[in-house]
Amino acid sequence: MTEGHDSRLFATEKGKGMVAYRLYATSVLVSTFLIWWYRATHVPSIGEKGRWLWIGISLAEIYIGLYWIVSQFLRLNPIYRHAFPERLSQRYSDKQLPGVDVFVCTADPTSEPPSMVISTVLSVMAYNYPSEKLNVYLSDDAGSVLTFYALWEASKFAKVWVPFCRKHTIEPRSPAAYFSNIHSVPDTCSTKEWYYVKELYENMVIRINTVVKKGKVPEEVLANNNGFSKWNEEMTPKDHPSIVQILVDGKGYDAVEKDGVALPTLVYVAREKRPGQHHNFKAGAMNSLIRVSSVISNSPIILNVDCDMYSNNSECIRETLCLLLDEEQGQNIAFVQYPQDFENNNCYDIYGNSLTVNMALDFPGVDGWGGTPYIGTGCFHRREVLCGRPYSKDYRENWAKGVVRISDETILDMEERAKSLATCTCELNTEWGNGIGLKYGYPVEDVVTGLQIQCRGWKSAYCYPKRAAFLGLAPTTLEQCLVQYKRWGEGNLQIFLSKYNAFLVGHRKLRFGHIMCYYLYGLWATTCFPTWYYVVIPSLCFLQGISLFPKVSHINCF
Incomplete structure (x- = not known):
């Protein structure tokens, strides 16, 4: 832990294993660039069957790749805060x-x-x-x-x-x-x-x-x-x-x-x-x-x-x-956000309502840039x-x-x-x-x-104690999930497209990584389009005998 001497009421710990993760992220980034290079150098010629479908899947891969790059800002600098209530009682x-x-x-x-x-x-x-x-x-x-x-x-x-x-x-x-x-x-x-x-x-x-x-x-x-x-x-x-x-x-x-x-x-x-x-x-x-x-x-x-x-x-x-x-950092903190934890989730959380990735990984990453969202x-x-x-x-x-x-x-x-x-x-x-x-x-x-x-x-500060601070009920049906995700996706996209865009209001006020974290949520709803294209179109092309992916035997693709 850093800043953890006896006078502090809380300590800040940096995420562990960051060197290994950055090596992993670098390998994924290199792979992403290679995919983009393959798409750019193997575009079917004009008039060839499947040309526009190829361009479409190339754009989908570019968008998904860029979104992944933005998401890495949430992974590169996570911090975890640990409070010392016993010191508070003494003071x-x-x-x-x-x-x-x-x-x-x-x-x-x-x-x-x-x-x-x-x-x-x-x-x-x-x-x-x-x-x-x-x-x-x-x-x-x-x-x-x-x-x-x-x-x-x-x-x-x-x-x-x-x-x-x-x-x-x-x-x-x-x-x-x-x-x-x-x-x-x-x-x-x-x-x-x-x-x-x-x-x-x-x-x-x-x-x-x-x-x-x-x-x-x-x-x-x-x-x-x-x-x-x-x-x-x-x-x-x-x-x-x-x-x-x-x-x-x-x-x-x-x-x-x-x-x-x-x-x-x-x-x-x-x-x-x-x-x-x-x-x-x-x-x-x-x-x-x-x-x-x-x-x-x-x-x-x-x-x-x-x-x-x-x-x-x-x-x-x-x-x-x-x-x-x-005394050292408390006066800078406007609000303290706790995670949303749910008691009705189980190992068959097919709709992803536990929000485990958001609460356990993403929010500590945002906190490292200047504070988690409210x-x-x-x-x-x-x-x-x-x-x-x-x-x-x-x-x-x-x-x-x-x-x-x-x-x-x-x-x-x-x-x-x-x-x-x-x-x-x-x-x-x-x-x-x-x-x-x-x-x-x-x-x-x-x-x-x-x-x-x-x-x-x-x-702002993100606090994730060992014992969950609050427990609630997550949506249990597909209809409830769609309503909730629609509200979140629509609301964050509306902010992104408004005068409260994180870059417009946060320029020279927020760190660049902090702005990118807000962009990740603001653009979340738009990923449905490239995702839909990537899931549906290649399957339909397969039925028509159109290949949008390299074969294993193509050793000279790159």
């Missing part, structure tokens, strides 16, 4: 650690079951981190009373679940994942206690699933809880007012404790939606959460996760802070940078900042102030979606947002 007390706002986004209670969403919420509420420093926000873009009901149920179960997790240091802290393993009873926990908590969770899931199936919250719940009064029969997923409700206030008024363990703040947010008003999808939801959280907690660190990516590592926040609080989930941001702060060498974060509550302000007063920041009109004539927050107008708004931040001079 900073819990009171000195910064606050963290966790954003969980959901948009449809049908395709994203509320029981799954609350398992993600409960997993991040149970982080091994001071509860008074932790705030969890659930953004419900459908404004569904069913999702709110599920979160209300989760807020009650959290009074048992969070102390249980911290008392017995269990992993993972998603109850759905934890209780799916019948051998997960910790040594410090009695079987009776384990089954008691498991029964509470299962009964809660049954109640939630029953309500979701009926599509209606029980009358006795509606009558005894004022929070449900915000919904009426006229509200639809595309037409509803802004709703902000603090279900658990972990910082004062009604801090809930059990066994001496306080709960983090838990907030439900549904931004306003109206017909004819563009809501900008997930980017709009994230920007709304940034504004709403600014008047409730305003933590300097923001973590955003998708509703199907539960926390699998309770030490994740502390590992991230090792990178952000490091991929929209499992990412810790500095709030100030996400809100547009430019880079400066003398920048120092005020980790102690946060919302100072007005002494006589009630929770209802705070909710009303926050609601005004989640309306359709609050962004009019502002820089939100342009210079502030996530970028609007792109299917992969996360990538272009990260690119903007890096072009302002900031770095």
Whole structure:
């Protein structure tokens, strides 16, 4: 490892075996040039059968070869970061650690079951981190009373679940994942206690699933809880007012404790939606959460996760802070990206949904050039940078900042102030979606947002701990895969063809290798054309007796 002396909170290790890989890459490059030379010197003459097919496959090979050359920028300089959380604990007390706002986004209670969403919420509420420093926000873009009901149920179960997790240091802290393993009873926990908590969770899931199936919250719940009064029969997923409700206030008024363990703040947010008003999808939801959280907690660190990516590592926040609080390099890092890992993949991953190559090889390679892209989930941001702060060498974060509550302000007063920041009109004539927050107008708004931040001079870091930080569910059908890959391919190509092309915005701001890494993803969708040609045309030519490849007996091809 380099830079790994005792004062550092993290160390950087260069990839191993790079000399051998570069020799291998050189041999492939030479072979590629020989193929191009063969194609250029053996073009069928004018009028000869198969001439244009030969030219077509030559162009396909040239394009694929060039794309491979670009891909090597991701392989030539990989780095791996290793955090030292024990040094963080020695250097900073819990009171000195910064606050963290966790954003969980959901948009449809049908395709994203509320029981799954609350398992993600409960997993991040149970982080091994001071509860008074932790705030969890659930953004419900459908404004569904069913999702709110599920979160209300989760807020009650959290009074048992969070102390249980911290008392017995269990992993993972998603109850759905934890209780799916019948051998997960910790040594410090009695079987009776384990089954008691498991029964509470299962009964809660049954109640939630029953309500979701009926599509209606029980009358006795509606009558005894004022929070449900915000919904009426006229509200639809595309037409509803802004709703902000603090279900658990972990910082004062009604801090809930059990066994001496306080709960983090838990907030439900549904931004306003109206017909004819563009809501900008997930980017709009994230920007709304940034504004709403600014008047409730305003933590300097923001973590955003998708509703199907539960926390699998309770030490994740502390590992991230090792990178952000490091005295030598931490002030240069704008965001820390974790990989997307999935729990439902197996050895028969026929659609390549595990993303193993991307997460284990490509992203460390991009990190070596100046920082991995922002991929929209499992990412810790500095709030100030996400809100547009430019880079400066003398920048120092005020980790102690946060919302100072007005002494006589009630929770209802705070909710009303926050609601005004989640309306359709609050962004009019502002820089939100342009210079502030996530970028609007792109299917992969996360990538272009990260690119903007890096072009302002900031770095990013990629953290790949031994225990996966987050686990989710990968697409399992061909239709789901095609929809996802279409979105990624179309979005990255749109960025490549726009004014946010990595070369245009990153010229003299990003290293050349870093730009090439963005180009690799930007041009990924276009490789379908030469690939299709190479797969289909030679087979058809074979049926017609047209040979597009040299025979083994052709010893003088080159």
